[in-house]
Amino acid sequence: MISSEFDTIAAISTPLGEGGIGIIRISGKQSIPIASKLFRSPKGIKLENVKTHTIHYGFIVDPSNEEIVDEVLVTVMRAPNTYTREDTVEINCHGGYITLKRILELVLNEGARLAEPGEFTKRAFLSGRIDLSQAESVIDLIRAKTEQAQKIALDHLSGKLSTKINELRDRLMRVCAHVEAYIDFPEEDIDGLTEKEIIEEITKTKEEIKKLIEGYEEGKIYKEGLTTAIVGKPNVGKSSLLNALLMKERAIVTEIPGTTRDIIEEYVNIKGMPLKIVDTAGIRQAHDLVEAEGIKRTLKAVELAELVLLVLDSSRPIDSLDEEIISKVIQKRVIVVVNKKDIKSKEFKIPESLKDKPTVEISALKGEGIEQLKELIFNTTISGKYEREGLVVTKLRHKVALEKALESLDNALQSFKSKEPLEITAMFLREALSFLGQIVGVVTTEDILNLIFSEFCIGK
DSSP states (O other), rough: OOOOTTTTTEEEEOOOOOOSSSSEEEESTHHHHHHHHHHOOOOOOOOGEEEEEEEEEEEETTTTTTTTEEEEEEEEEEEESSSSSOOOEEEEOOHHHHHHHHHHHHHTTTEEEETTTTHHHHHHTTSSOOOHHHHHHHHHHHHSSSHHHHHHHHHHHHHHHHHHHHHHHHHHHHHHHHHHHHHOOTTTTTOOOOOHHHHHHHHHHHHHHHEEETTTTHHHHHHHHEEEOOOOOOSHHEEEEEEEESSSSSOOOOTTTTOOOOEEEEEETTTHHHHHHHHEEOOOOHHHHOHHHHHHHHHHHHHOOOOOEEEEESSSOHHHHHHHHHHHHHHHHHEEEEEEEGGGOOOOOOOGGTSSOOOEOOOOTTTTHHHHHHHHHHHHHHHHHHHSSSSSOOOOOHHHHHHHHHHHHHHHHHHHHTOOOHHHHHHHHHHHHHHHHHHHOOOOOOHHHHHHHHHHHHTT
């Protein structure tokens, strides 16, 4: 069967596995009739006759033999006040995989088709209930690893980013409308923006787009986390540091050098920032093939890391192996973690090459200095833009579209100031509008045309 946006679709909306409750969601014109064929109410209630946004107790049966499949609660929600703006039914059953699978099969047998990945949200977008940036934020909300990441995703889902983008588009549409009016009606007396006002509006829009672009790195960290490698020679306390950050015994800690032979990955929440911590094998001359592979993976982890926690053992002087490791990470964003401060040697000195790197002294084994390290990690990587402005861009697609819009506005401004034909300026303004429109999923041409003839009094 060929998929269509008019099909009635269905899917299991809760994670597969054992659970108290599982939900099958159905959306489309036939959702209520399909559910009605499967639902039996002890009170004889028919789903076609119930009010919208009501819940009904009963049983799902196999209509071929009236065998009871499960005891359920069925929620009926009629268009347009639903997630997809279509009639929607949610069957709340027991959360076992077999039960969910069987009920879904019955729904599909009655005429629904299996929903494609993300299709419920796609329909919410196509129906105009949410725009493209809001639709994209749904998955961010689901995957949020910290409360701060969840808050940013909720901001986007509620339309905070969309509102900002649409404000920028409205301003540019007004400028573009004036420019195109001068093109189409050069002899007319148009009460429009002055040359100075056009330059000011484009410049102001550029500055606001720049601010959004600048917030991307911080937004990306909140959304995806910061990949952080714990690096150092064997037995400096890397695994103890991982355990201290996680506040649990995740890595094996012994006095035997080279205990960690593979990469260990965990997430830790630092003031709302998800930190993906990678505990690596100690870097040294390998003693066997397994350790050699571990060191190889360590070097790869360092290469991919966005932040390196370089652990130094302060109970002994810096040696050639420390220096070798420093040379491998010096070009990265590095925080120097001076471990074993409780038994610090008088001969220990931080190398000159690390003098400009942020540094903190800790005792990973005793848990001392860990909070100061977390504070340093946060302050080193987060500018506080979200706290100040309440809005950051989190998706590369949005950043790229903003960068292209900014480039188009640079070209428009240069063209306008250089007295090039206004058609060129208008072309660049349209480009900028198109790139901004890509973020929220809108087009611009008809909007501009409508504005030209509604805002202006031609031939005044």
